[in-house]
Amino acid sequence: MKQPKPNFYNLAWRWHFYAGLFVAPFMVMLALTGIIYLFKPQLDSLMYSSLLNVPAGHHTVPADDLLQKVKSAYPRGQVTQYLPPANAERSAQFVVKNAGHELNVFVDPYHGDILGEQDAKQNLQALARAIHGELMIGTVGDRLIELAAGWGVVLVVSGVFLWWPRGQAAGILWPRLNSRGRVLWRDLHAVTGFWGAALLLVMLLSGMTWTGFWGKQYAQVWNVFPAAMWNNVPTSDVEAGSLNNAARQTVPWAMENTPMPMSGDHAEHMAHGGMQHGPAAPIISLQDVQNIAVERKVEPGYSITLPTTATGVFTIAVFADDPRNDATLHVDQYTGKVLADVRFEHYGAVARATEIGVMLHEGKMFGTFNQIVVLLICLMILLSAASGVVIWWKRRPQGKFGVPPLRHDLPKWKTGVAIMLVLAVVFPLVGASLVVWLLDRLLLSRLGRQTESASTSS
Template sequence: MNSKSPATQGNTSLYRAVWRWHFYAGLLILPFMILMSITGAAYLYRDEIDDWYHADLKFVEVSDTNAQALPISRQIQSALAAVPGKAIKVLPPASPDRSSEIVLAADAGGREAVYVDPYDGDVLGHMPDRTTIMWVVRRIHSLAEFGTIPNYIIEIASGWAILLVLTGMYLWWPRGNQKGGVVSLRETPKRRIWWRDAHAVTGIFIGVFIIFMAATGMFWSVFWGKYANEFANGTPNGYPSGVRVDVPLSTIPMIDAFGETSWTNENIPLPQSVDGGTDETARPAPVGIDQAIATFDKMGLTPGYAVSLPRGETGVYSASIYPDDLSLQRVIHLDQYSARPLIDMGYDDYGPFGKIMEFGINFHLGQEFGTANQIFLLVICALLIFMSVSAGVMWWKRRPSGALGVPPMPRDTRKIAVVSAILAIGGIIYPTVGASMIVIWLLDYLLVARPQRKLRTA
């Protein structure tokens, strides 16, 4: 039987090496963990919050006298009268009490979302496209609101969150005759040991979910997400497995056409209309948005879909819907001259990797299991905030006055190399994390480890 106490075991070189990396990981990402938890918790209720905050734009009164909606073409005319420009996308009402959203490329510059009463054509108001309160929260969540470089920082933080959990699990693992701090708390909140136990016990219960949320969140990341998406589709321009493409493709990806689409479909290019022929003088007139909408409805597209209007003479009418129910995800492209479906693609057509990732993303967004999914993730976000705060309290109580409080160097410094090599696997999987790991290692060596070694030998 091992007679060493947890304290003695905690002084081993390997333990110290892992603790050192765990400390640096926490120092780097805890502020971002709090930010992502707060904004992520809010974004779980994006529809409810947006509907409340923008109720004057999103909802209309329904009565017996206005039960018949105007054609979408008439609603577009109303939107253009209020904001001169060109219609590029429309979102027909998902239910009778909702307004239509018409997205315009405004003559004055930028994209403007105009909200129209579908029954009388009155314009309820307008604002720059994708500036609803929860869209801004989403961009703050990823730091995309502050530019590309901060967006990279969130990618690094997400990767480090995974390594933070893995090193934390090693530090939590019971040693010797340890009685408390495994699934129970010792002492009171006045003592540092209570905060250590609360941090460790909370982490061991939600650690798997932290890894899951960090890993699925990486699919939106600037660097890693792009290449993962290309891998999922085979090539940057490849359709998901099972979708046969026998029409010409444009160079416009779906993310550019819709502004927001499913992760699997982001880089898929729009097809081109072919039923107009090649002779421009004999080309028939386009069918128009009203017939396109009628075709989408006839094909059973779930209400709440968005329609991207044709771009140029070879453009197509493209409709997409990404509801909570993954099985109802669907994208349909119509030839603008005949309203003939060129591609009709749903969740069942995705490849295995795409299906797994779409499920993970749907759960990450709190959609897959409805209210239960939202509440569960809300609790995870709250516990993440508590873990971050408890880590800060632990550090504050432990650190020497006026010092950073970096964990002591292992007696056997080779253990740092061993732990670093193991963590480097994560750095290879997530290259931006690997780059930050090198920077941290150099800073630790130059500013902490090397001066300490000189003091010991002096």
């Protein structure tokens, strides 16, 4: 009897299986590290209370005096950033590069006492963020995360098709809790995946905007500002995104591919030693820069990044929980002139939507409610991954670790191929991996046929 030819449903099922096989470990890791970073405010207050909290006082010490205290404590260190207290009961913070380490140094803003230090890249939240973003292995990790997120989209799309109702509601909109064994696990997997599909897509797509390949292309297409915004100031070939790294976010996503302005003009640089790329020698004080932030009503919680070269600028930036309060200001280190002041209203429509998506992704937009929603999504991911493994284990070929057998009694879905092609184009790394997989399948099947033909003829 001739074996029926596998239809698209079976192909979608295979894609779903292989995507799950690759994606599941990454999704579990992203969910677990995401939960840790999601509750950063609560965990920080619990773990680092002695560093973060101070009794409210009446008069604060000027920022430059605090800076001198830190420089005296770390004579060989380089202070790169200052974070003024976010409120009256919070400490001030300096970021110091010292002996090969990046340190967060906490200072009492009322007395100038150094409260302690924290390794900026080895604390719980920084580690969770670095693993979440690039597996702590740089560009390779970033590409793996991007590939997993792209295949995560394939997983959701193929999963929704496989879930699509065919005349019954039980096991579709709610699980059959009175069932046992594989049926119950299948219902938990399918129903949980369906109700969370839209939210998971939002999480995957908003997360991918940070990736180094797809995210960068996306930003270059959609994240644009009028060139006139920088017409009257000299700009460098350094982008604002250079202020961000895997463990620390300084400028908002929308600002990452904007140019960094330069301080002063050529004559001023010559007057300060003639080296445009020499060390920074700011004339304005750190307190002056803080006063600019206050005068321009930048939301508390902002950071001030110090210039590192003679042409560098002070950068005031806040990546606000509510993106409408985002602000990025570049200040000339010699004159105190604000060279650029970019706010949410200057973003394009797509950049605004992306920033809102990122804040929803991080659970910051609507406070505790947003955290609970994202926590439920993370738990859904963990349940889906666990139930998927159980389903595979119960359906695997007897005594083997292979793919469960195909079914041939289900309808075709002709538009599915078109959707997969669109996904392959939209997410190039997915398309590249799909091409490699198809070539591998074709070559292996041809080789298999040749081997079978050779053995038959002999």
